[in-house]
Amino acid sequence: MTELLQARNEISPFNSKKGKEMPRSNSANSQQGASAALRILEPARKKLATVETQRIIECLDECIRRQELSSVLLLIVMPNDERLEQFSLGLGVEILTAIKSHRTLCRLLDEAFINPNEERLKALQVEVSNSCKNILRMFRENPSAATSIRNELVGEYAKLAGKPLKDALEMIKKLNEIRAMMLERLLTTPTEEKDRGRYLRQVTEREKNNATIIDKLQSQLDAAIDDKEQEMGKRNETIRRLKNDLHQIEQFSEEHIRRTKTEADKQQSADIRSCESKQSKMQTEIDQLRDRLNRMVQEDRETEQSLRKRKFKIETEVENWISKYDQDMGEKQDEYEQIDEVYTEEKKQLSELEEKFKVLEEEYDKIMEERRIAREEKEAKELELAHMMKAAITIQAFFRAYKVRKSLKSKAKKGGKGKGGKGKKKKK
Numbered sequence: 001m002t003e004l005l006q007a008r009n010e011i012s013p014f015n016s017k018k019g020k021e022m023p024r025s026n027s028a029n030s031q032q033g034a035s036a037a038l039r040i041l042e043p044a045r046k047k048l049a050t051v052e053t054q055r056i057i058e059c060l061d062e063c064i065r066r067q068e069l070s071s072v073l074l075l076i077v078m079p080n081d082e083r084l085e086q087f088s089l090g091l092g093v094e095i096l097t098a099i100k101s102h103r104t105l106c107r108l109l110d111e112a113f114i115n116p117n118e119e120r121l122k123a124l125q126v127e128v129s130n131s132c133k134n135i136l137r138m139f140r141e142n143p144s145a146a147t148s149i150r151n152e153l154v155g156e157y158a159k160l161a162g163k164p165l166k167d168a169l170e171m172i173k174k175l176n177e178i179r180a181m182m183l184e185r186l187l188t189t190p191t192e193e194k195d196r197g198r199y200l201r202q203v204t205e206r207e208k209n210n211a212t213i214i215d216k217l218q219s220q221l222d223a224a225i226d227d228k229e230q231e232m233g234k235r236n237e238t239i240r241r242l243k244n245d246l247h248q249i250e251q252f253s254e255e256h257i258r259r260t261k262t263e264a265d266k267q268q269s270a271d272i273r274s275c276e277s278k279q280s281k282m283q284t285e286i287d288q289l290r291d292r293l294n295r296m297v298q299e300d301r302e303t304e305q306s307l308r309k310r311k312f313k314i315e316t317e318v319e320n321w322i323s324k325y326d327q328d329m330g331e332k333q334d335e336y337e338q339i340d341e342v343y344t345e346e347k348k349q350l351s352e353l354e355e356k357f358k359v360l361e362e363e364y365d366k367i368m369e370e371r372r373i374a375r376e377e378k379e380a381k382e383l384e385l386a387h388m389m390k391a392a393i394t395i396q397a398f399f400r401a402y403k404v405r406k407s408l409k410s411k412a413k414k415g416g417k418g419k420g421g422k423g424k425k426k427k428k
Contacts, residue, residue, distance in 0.1 A: 046187070053186040060179045067175060069139055069146055070132070071168040073099070091145050095138050102131040 048054045091099070109124045139146040188196070 048183075048186060056186065057179065057183060060175065060182060064172060064175045064179065065146075066136055067168065067172050069136060071172065073102075073132070073135060092142065095135065095142065095145060098131070098135050098138060102128070102135060105131055 048057060105124065105128045109121075109128055112121045112124050
């Protein structure tokens, strides 16, 4: 990007009449343009705003830490390396035993590569991988041991060129580069990505236009150089002729120079006398100006002294304000740390209450489900009882109606028989 801006700025001297004065301004413009271009290409945010992006960077950091720890393990598990005993106290018995076991597996794996046996080789590779994972897990549970080993062996990384750790160190370097690129990508918003793409397209277009202008100006420059060479040839011929004429003039001008020198000496004497009178007059003026200068210097010193006192007073006030600001900020920081501690504790209590609430909520849901089932069973029984009661009432109503009809029929039959007997008696 800087080269493009410099190429663009280098075009302007050909279009200017002041070719000797332009390069400095062009250099300044180039530097300003380059810094502006870099500011445009850099992300506006300096910190990750979301939890997801922070987790991504944390994953990369964890990967780098594990790779560094694996590199250190490669260094201390070498069969002929006696450094393992130096860290026996810091590592602990469990990690030390696991590393020794891993060293044995590595030695067996090297022997298996010498006398290859496919099944045996695969089994040893799986065991070595599991052993390495187990050791890394132990170091993760014991960060102090990992830190002590990494700090002790970091000075030896510069001596490992040509050893097995060369590839591991290269991997760490690549992972750091990936982390830097990923961080820049995560800090860049979609809007910034679009602006960057648009800016790069504009730069590419300007570069094409500048290339066209450069080609055109280069052709003009070539033509101007040709014209200049022709002009220089003509001038060289003119200079040669003028030198010959000058040599002749020098021969004829010696007498004229002697006469001119005599006249000049006379004029010089007259000028010296005139200059002496002017010098005395100017010396008087200089003395007057010097007195005036001394008075002004004295006044300026007094003014400077008063300004220095004022400056000292202002600086003292500024230092007092700074001290007060630092004190206030310290108090605010302490207050913030106290509030943060209270917040952390309350957040921890909230998490515990939420876990308890989840258990109670499950129990509550279970109890409510049992109550719902019991309520539904009760409602079903009540509904069935209501249906039975309604059926019983209906049957009783039908039965009563049946008895009433039956009693009415029996009464009707009895009434009919009585009336018939009485009629027969009257006829007789």
